[in-house]
Amino acid sequence: MDRPVISFLTDFGPDLAPAVCRGVILSIARDVQIVDISHNVRKFAILEGAYLLWSAVPWLPVGIHLAVVDPGVGTARLPIAIRAGRGDILVGPDNGLLMPAAAVLGGVVEARVIENRELLLPQRAHTFHGRDIFAPLAAHLATGRRFEEVGRVVPAGSLVELVFPNPVVAGGVLEAGVAFVDGFGNLRLFATPDDLRSTLGELAVGDPIVVEALAQAGPLVVETAAWARTFADRLVGELLAYMDSSGQLAISENQGHAARRLGIGAGDRVRLHSPRSRGGGG
């Protein structure tokens, strides 16, 4: 039989806390493969965590996805497990973190509150539900415990929603949020190439695109990028807009670091328009 896979995403940082959770998992399900997605989500950044989880899960085998970005740990927010259409089970807090991933995995088939004490650790710290609730539940599910044993059903409609912010198109300008800065400094946007096409018309490699970087703190930076298929379509140090490997719109500097150059990061916004049209006015 295939070894079960548990993917694992948190804002815990790389040390100690993820290892404690791994220890709990392996104490229950010794044969599981744990795949770390990231433990460097910005602290308490539910939206960023949700984006990373949503980005990663389509590439993972059907399995269990354990995700903990949980500013409300120890409060009344529910611990939940969600069965998704593809057959995966998502485990984490009911704060929206799991919802985009559930959607991309085929939608919420059924959600349950985690309340069966047999599937949890006996003690319960108020500050570390990753260890005491989420990790042991994920491990028990990996050993074949049935989803129905988790706890009572929660109607899907009563789960905390999280919807990625839509881009805004107006007056020839596309305004979109920065979802994530990847390891290369590329800005992954909450927008698609089609959103840009609906703003600027058809795109050909080399077409100039003005990028206005709107940092929440810090000056407005305006630079000109060009539409590209891959990084090397531009000279080293030049900016490009392109379809990233998830099919989303992204901004990069060839062999550079676009986020540092433009002075923005996750949670900030960009405006994109053609050199002929005017930006601003937002």
Added chain:
Amino acid sequence: MDRPVISFLTDFGPDLAPAVCRGVILSIARDVQIVDISHNVRKFAILEGAYLLWSAVPWLPVGIHLAVVDPGVGTARLPIAIRAGRGDILVGPDNGLLMPAAAVLGGVVEARVIENRELLLPQRAHTFHGRDIFAPLAAHLATGRRFEEVGRVVPAGSLVELVFPNPVVAGGVLEAGVAFVDGFGNLRLFATPDDLRSTLGELAVGDPIVVEALAQAGPLVVETAAWARTFADRLVGELLAYMDSSGQLAISENQGHAARRLGIGAGDRVRLHSPRSRGGGG
């Protein structure tokens, strides 16, 4: 049969050196599960490494725990293996690093010097015993080689001791060392909630507690926290004192970074007292 688990803690940093040790382990024991606890222990910080190992091992399955924080590599300090009461074996240098973990795992049952060349790599670099001595020994033990084969017995009393520094209570003030700053900036202290209760009397959620942060270098910072059960008992940006998930006393800023705010880190000290009593005088 269950796959054996080797946990792994070092101050090597994340790159190359841990991978070389993993390669050595898997060359000997292909089926082992390696669980990284941390490779970001501050360089040569035996006390911090010992604290992290002690924190993690109770949550790991019974297995082999490989730990290397070893400023004395290549000197006369002994390489040792310790069998602990729960059935685990700890492998590393005889510099105190393994001792608190051995204690929490049921105490030292037997310790042996690592000297059986059959269980080591043939070559021996003076600067990388992790690769040449500790990793191969851990792997051979994971394949079922007997503990008695490691080398001659060392009397437990002759091992290098390491005892966590006790807090000091005097004049209504609790003074305790900072053991570790976790990924959230929380200060894990060498003290328990009971130590604080013996200083201040019973604690209720919301009780104010003055925190004096004594950095070895840098100014004294004084702030007021409150006793809390979990982070969300305080407003965002407020300080709390609480029982952490290991049962120890800790200081946190709700959704902030207490260590940065207070200007202290591992190795520094804090004084805690009620607003009615006086601190200082140390």
Added chain:
Amino acid sequence: MDRPVISFLTDFGPDLAPAVCRGVILSIARDVQIVDISHNVRKFAILEGAYLLWSAVPWLPVGIHLAVVDPGVGTARLPIAIRAGRGDILVGPDNGLLMPAAAVLGGVVEARVIENRELLLPQRAHTFHGRDIFAPLAAHLATGRRFEEVGRVVPAGSLVELVFPNPVVAGGVLEAGVAFVDGFGNLRLFATPDDLRSTLGELAVGDPIVVEALAQAGPLVVETAAWARTFADRLVGELLAYMDSSGQLAISENQGHAARRLGIGAGDRVRLHSPRSRGGGG
């Protein structure tokens, strides 16, 4: 049967992208052991990546080595797989990255262009061949697909070469490049202790060696180290030159950080000579 091992080195950073590749691998080859060598190679630094891969592979079991440092992703550079003399297969871009590792694993036995679409993902992003080409190919080879299925043979002589820069000995001075700064700040050099002996004569512990650190940007720093067998042969804070655990020449500060102290890093150069001889003149 032994579980196959895939080692994994990239400049992707620790988050998301390596996890996506792990997911692709496990979707094809569930039982594989993935050993991360590093995901923190400096971006686009092919030479540094080649050095780390070359350093690590001799310690790994015979297996598949997946390496992606790929500034030319999406251009005409070939994706290749190389069978090496020891029996390993290296998978990555044809930009020199794999060549030193292939050499240390017994040399290139056969190289093939990756072009069999059955062994790749169906879609093909222009910016993420790690996910779409290299990871699935490595996984298929791990499941036992034959090397001959990868694609047509490329003559070894037509692969892009990468040779580590040789040290230069002249006038009693050894000049060598810095290959890598390890987690302890030690400078791993493109030179061997024998190169230093051929410059200075026989070396005894304690022999003084002048180190001139030539940063590409920044001032010349000159300090005196001493030849040592291990770190503790020098006082804390003193510099040493020694044979590192790969048999190469290295510069360290005992319990310090030589790279920061000397103001140099990977890609910079050092000159070593005896206090009696003169440096400079390069």
